[in-house]
Amino acid sequence: MMTMILRRLAALPFILLIIYTITLTLAWAVPGNPLENPEKRPKPEVIEQMKKQYNLDSFPRFYVSYLSSVTGFEYAKDWISGDLERERIAAEEAGFPAPARPVFDLGPSLEYDDWTVNEIVGGALPVSITLGAAAILIALVIGVGAGVIGAVKPNSISDLFTLTIAMIGISLPSFVIGTALLLVFAVLVPLFPVGGWGGPTKAILPAVTLSLPFAAYIARLTRMGMIEALGTDYVRTARAKGASERAVLYKHALKNAFLPVLSFLGPATALAMTGSFVIEQVFTIPGMGQHFVNGVQNKDLFLIMGVVLIFATMLILFNLVVDVLYRWVDPRIT
Amino acid sequence: MSRMLIPVVVLVALVAFAIFGDRPQPRADLTFINSSEVNTLDPQRMSWMHDLRTARLLYEGLVKNDVLSDEFTIIPAVAESWELSEDARTYTFHLRENAKWSNGEPVTAHDFVFSWRRALLPDLVSDYVKMFMNIEGSDDFYNWRQEALDAFADQDFGTDEQQRQAAYALWDETKSKFDEMVGLKAVDDRTLIVKLKRPTPYFLEICAFTVLAPVYQPLVEQYERPDPMTGRLVRRPGWTKGGVLISNGPFELTSWRFKRDMRMEQNPHYWDRDSIAIRSVSIPSISDPNAGVLAYQTGSIDWISDVTSPYRGDMVAQKLEFLEEHKERVAELESLGYDQFSITRMLPDDPRAHTHAVSSFGTYFYNFNTKPRLPDGRENPFADARVRRAFAMCIDKPAIAREIRRLGEPSAWTLIPPGSIGGYTSPKGLPNIGDASSEAERQSIIADAKALLEEADFPDDFVVELAFNKDAGHDLIGQAIAKSWQKSLGVQTSLSQKEIKIFREDLKNKQYMTARAGWFGDYGDPTTFLYINHSKDGNNDRAYNNPIYDQLLEDASNELDPVKRMELLSEAERIIVEEDLPLVPIFHYATIYMFDAKKITGLSTHPRTKQNAFLIDVLGDGIGPDQPRPMNPENIQTSTRSALGESP
Numbered sequence: 001m002m003t004m005i006l007r008r009l010a011a012l013p014f015i016l017l018i019i020y021t022i023t024l025t026l027a028w029a030v031p032g033n034p035l036e037n038p039e040k041r042p043k044p045e046v047i048e049q050m051k052k053q054y055n056l057d058s059f060p061r062f063y064v065s066y067l068s069s070v071t072g073f074e075y076a077k078d079w080i081s082g083d084l085e086r087e088r089i090a091a092e093e094a095g096f097p098a099p100a101r102p103v104f105d106l107g108p109s110l111e112y113d114d115w116t117v118n119e120i121v122g123g124a125l126p127v128s129i130t131l132g133a134a135a136i137l138i139a140l141v142i143g144v145g146a147g148v149i150g151a152v153k154p155n156s157i158s159d160l161f162t163l164t165i166a167m168i169g170i171s172l173p174s175f176v177i178g179t180a181l182l183l184v185f186a187v188l189v190p191l192f193p194v195g196g197w198g199g200p201t202k203a204i205l206p207a208v209t210l211s212l213p214f215a216a217y218i219a220r221l222t223r224m225g226m227i228e229a230l231g232t233d234y235v236r237t238a239r240a241k242g243a244s245e246r247a248v249l250y251k252h253a254l255k256n257a258f259l260p261v262l263s264f265l266g267p268a269t270a271l272a273m274t275g276s277f278v279i280e281q282v283f284t285i286p287g288m289g290q291h292f293v294n295g296v297q298n299k300d301l302f303l304i305m306g307v308v309l310i311f312a313t314m315l316i317l318f319n320l321v322v323d324v325l326y327r328w329v330d331p332r333i334t
Numbered sequence: 335m336s337r338m339l340i341p342v343v344v345l346v347a348l349v350a351f352a353i354f355g356d357r358p359q360p361r362a363d364l365t366f367i368n369s370s371e372v373n374t375l376d377p378q379r380m381s382w383m384h385d386l387r388t389a390r391l392l393y394e395g396l397v398k399n400d401v402l403s404d405e406f407t408i409i410p411a412v413a414e415s416w417e418l419s420e421d422a423r424t425y426t427f428h429l430r431e432n433a434k435w436s437n438g439e440p441v442t443a444h445d446f447v448f449s450w451r452r453a454l455l456p457d458l459v460s461d462y463v464k465m466f467m468n469i470e471g472s473d474d475f476y477n478w479r480q481e482a483l484d485a486f487a488d489q490d491f492g493t494d495e496q497q498r499q500a501a502y503a504l505w506d507e508t509k510s511k512f513d514e515m516v517g518l519k520a521v522d523d524r525t526l527i528v529k530l531k532r533p534t535p536y537f538l539e540i541c542a543f544t545v546l547a548p549v550y551q552p553l554v555e556q557y558e559r560p561d562p563m564t565g566r567l568v569r570r571p572g573w574t575k576g577g578v579l580i581s582n583g584p585f586e587l588t589s590w591r592f593k594r595d596m597r598m599e600q601n602p603h604y605w606d607r608d609s610i611a612i613r614s615v616s617i618p619s620i621s622d623p624n625a626g627v628l629a630y631q632t633g634s635i636d637w638i639s640d641v642t643s644p645y646r647g648d649m650v651a652q653k654l655e656f657l658e659e660h661k662e663r664v665a666e667l668e669s670l671g672y673d674q675f676s677i678t679r680m681l682p683d684d685p686r687a688h689t690h691a692v693s694s695f696g697t698y699f700y701n702f703n704t705k706p707r708l709p710d711g712r713e714n715p716f717a718d719a720r721v722r723r724a725f726a727m728c729i730d731k732p733a734i735a736r737e738i739r740r741l742g743e744p745s746a747w748t749l750i751p752p753g754s755i756g757g758y759t760s761p762k763g764l765p766n767i768g769d770a771s772s773e774a775e776r777q778s779i780i781a782d783a784k785a786l787l788e789e790a791d792f793p794d795d796f797v798v799e800l801a802f803n804k805d806a807g808h809d810l811i812g813q814a815i816a817k818s819w820q821k822s823l824g825v826q827t828s829l830s831q832k833e834i835k836i837f838r839e840d841l842k843n844k845q846y847m848t849a850r851a852g853w854f855g856d857y858g859d860p861t862t863f864l865y866i867n868h869s870k871d872g873n874n875d876r877a878y879n880n881p882i883y884d885q886l887l888e889d890a891s892n893e894l895d896p897v898k899r900m901e902l903l904s905e906a907e908r909i910i911v912e913e914d915l916p917l918v919p920i921f922h923y924a925t926i927y928m929f930d931a932k933k934i935t936g937l938s939t940h941p942r943t944k945q946n947a948f949l950i951d952v953l954g955d956g957i958g959p960d961q962p963r964p965m966n967p968e969n970i971q972t973s974t975r976s977a978l979g980e981s982p
Binding site: 091120282 | 341342345346348349352353354356357358371373374375376379456457459480483484487494495552553555556557559561563564566568570571572573574575591592593594595618619620621622625628629631632634833834835836839
């Protein structure tokens with residue numbers, strides 16, 4: 001297993017490089033000038049200089065310079081040349097801590113003057129990870145529960161009911177579910193605040209909204225897996241040797257039925273944790289999803305690259321974690 | 335199965351830890367929201383209205399506007415007094431001794447020199463660098479630096495270290511050049527001398543603009559370094575964050591979480607802290623307009639400074655309904671001179687009363703591209719002023735304000751909202767089909783317009799393109815205008831909807847035929863609107879070029895007599911709105927507020943729409959005088975009135 005992990009980790013930089021190249025090429029091709037300020041505009045000659053400073057005037061130069069700052073090469077260079085030390089001393093003389101300088105520098109945000117992409121991601125990612133993890137947990141509880149109920153008595157009323165709910169969960173867009181939950185549980189019956197982030201009460205409604213499509217999918221996967229497992233020989237054997245129905249369901253059948261759910265959980269967790277633009281809008285959550293959309297809309301090149309690279313890394317890592325879990329849960333798989 | 339539970343348990347623990355570890359802060363004395371996230375808290379780089387509004391809580395310039403007075407009077411701030419020389423070209427500001435930064439250090443004249451120098455560097459791309467161009471030598475310095483940077487970029491200085499040293503040498507030279515060239519001197523810590531290029535009657539108005547507020551040099555310097563490759567001063571973000579920022583205004587920044595919230599506490603060293611009736615301010619970031627209204631309705635927000643939800647027209651209609659129900663009392667209070675907020679405060683409690691439409695210092699208009707050729711190379715009929723006049727006459731402006739905007743906004747015949755600038759008389763503007771009182775009159779306006787088109791040889795089968803950016807209902811306004819033109823002039827139209835960034839770029843490059851636009855004034859002088867039509871102005875998206883117009887603006891800036899000066903400016907605006915029409919004013923903006931007038935006081939109803947949120951008093955919270963602060967002249971705070979007497 002160790003060799004598998006190492007091999008996958010070794011492949012990570014190459015996959016990221018490919019993603020970097022494709023994303024940058026696409027983002028570069030988007031029309032519009034990222035340095036345009038929607039309200040007032042800098043003079044053309046100033047824009048020219050800014051382009052030069054950010055290397056926005058040449059694709060190959062931008063490609064290389066951004067790559068070297070993202071990978072920490074730039075930081076290492078300044079460290080060796082003594083630039084970092086000089087800055088620290090100057091700041092100390094003035095009585096201030098030196099400006100923060102991240103090793104892996106995702107660059108400045110062109111749209112939000114006062115923020116670097118590192119700061120933006122650093123603030124938004126923990127929120128999105130927490131919300132996503134909470135949503136996946138809720139989805140697991142609802143999904144597996146509903147799936148098992150359905151599989152025990154296929155085509156019964158309870159099965160039809162859970163299937164219908166699952167269908168609704170998959171088909172209804174989250175802005176409808178989110179707004180409905182908000183209207184019912186925050187405005188009509190003021191149990192929860194209408195939005196924002198911080199503390200458990202604010203997390204519940206968005207986490208539930210985010211969990212529903214995942215829960216629905218998990219329910220269907222569990223149900224199918226369970227129905228299949230309940231018809232296998234080993235379940236018949238377990239029943240024949242007198243195991244309780246409970247033990248048959250949870251110990252024997254679910255263990256195998258859960259494997260497809262597990263493989264779904266990898267990309268699902270990555271997806272849930274990188275935020276949802278719609279849910280962030282409805283519940284006013286300072287998460288990652290909005291930066292994908294706004295980054296592209298504003299042609300904020302650094303922000304686009306930053307969030308895409310983070311998302312890609314997360315996706316690859318979660319798939320790796322799931323593969324490891326897979327082997328750990330089911331030693332038959334190698 | 336138990337193996338599978340372990341990762342789940344770990345996940346549960348992590349989520350619980352993250353959620354319970356992130357406790358919300360206690361509620362601030364005042365919570366308000368802006369229409370979008372603050373872009374920057376660096377005053378010299380600001381341009382957005384909500385940035386400026388937020389920054390006025392943190393920074394204080396030499397002088398400020400008394401926003402609660404009818405005249406929007408200039409009152410002392412960091413400067414306690416000032417003198418103007420005989421030739422009206424030199425201001426000497428005397429800074430007050432007790433003006434302090436939030437770390438307790440005194441605010442000095444050197445801080446202003448440092449901050450204004452920042453704005454005048456092309457490196458920092460200050461959007462409002464023009465505000466500083468009234469100072470003697472400022473444009474020479476700006477151009478010198480720009481050329482020096484261009485020359486630097488073309489040169490190769492050898493090794494990285496040599497490159498670096500060259501960049502620092504240029505930076506040192508720049509600083510001494512500034513002292514040499516620009517008419518800005520700190521004589522001592524408390525005396526600042528500003529030499530102007532020419533008499534500028536509205537210079538104090540400009541000084542009241544937040545972009546001229548000082549920043550704390552020892553802090554900001556750490557974040558600005560010459561870039562070895564381009565020689566430019568590269569600005570790194572970081573000093574505008576909570577716990578780092580040092581400011582000199584009524585509040586200090588304690589935290590700013592991106593797209594989440596901003597929090598401020600009273601600055602313990604602020605010289606006029608006794609007049610402040612709130613101790614803490616919280617500004618959550620709510621980007622969805624509907625979520626903002628919901629948050630207000632559930633009580634977590636005290637003031638929405640710009641309601642943009644699509645149903646705000648209904649909210650305004652309900653407010654009007656409410657006022658109609660109490661019309662006798664309203665009329666009585668109006669005749670006593672009360673402003674609209676005070677009137678609402680004195681009427682019975684009602685949720686409909688929480689919506690307030692206030693007139694804004696801005697105008698919505700349509701641009702004509704006046705270049706001789708269209709982007710596709712065809713001859714441009716709109717290069718002819720007669721065509722533009724004809725089209726301008728045939729837009730039903732009141733219908734747009736009444737049926738599409740539905741915010742009670744006045745139709746516009748002029749670029750500058752009438753009555754917003756003291757001493758200025760607005761021209762009349764062109765007749766418009768929307769203000770015809772009878773069908774016959776309407777037909778005669780249309781006939782005049784058609785005659786103009788005839789005269790100008792307007793081509794048959796010509797398709798007029800209207801461009802606008804999506805969102806905010808610009809599409810509906812575009813459709814209404816297109817329909818007006820089809821119906822009255824019989825021309826064909828096509829609508830073109832674009833992404834905002836692309837739309838702006840097209841405007842700048844004159845890649846359009848007619849396009850929507852808007853402009854908000856920055857300071858209390860007609861030039862804030864009129865310069866956008868100067869042939870050399872960067873905001874002249876219309877490519878409008880009339881030497882007579884340019885000359886009038888030039889004459890006005892050389893005119894020492896304020897009355898004559900205003901006449902010249904009024905004549906210039908008349909050319910724009912009656913003769914040449916490079917743009918058609920459609921309506922003057924209103925801003926929609928949401929707040930409970932029985933709870934919040936200290937907001938201004940002046941058409942300049944500049945709010946100083948530090949003047950807000952939350953009634954009944956036991957902090958501050960807890961008295962309404964209306965705009966009636968006799969009720970203006972005595973402190974500001976007496977301060978007024980000390981200065982010219």
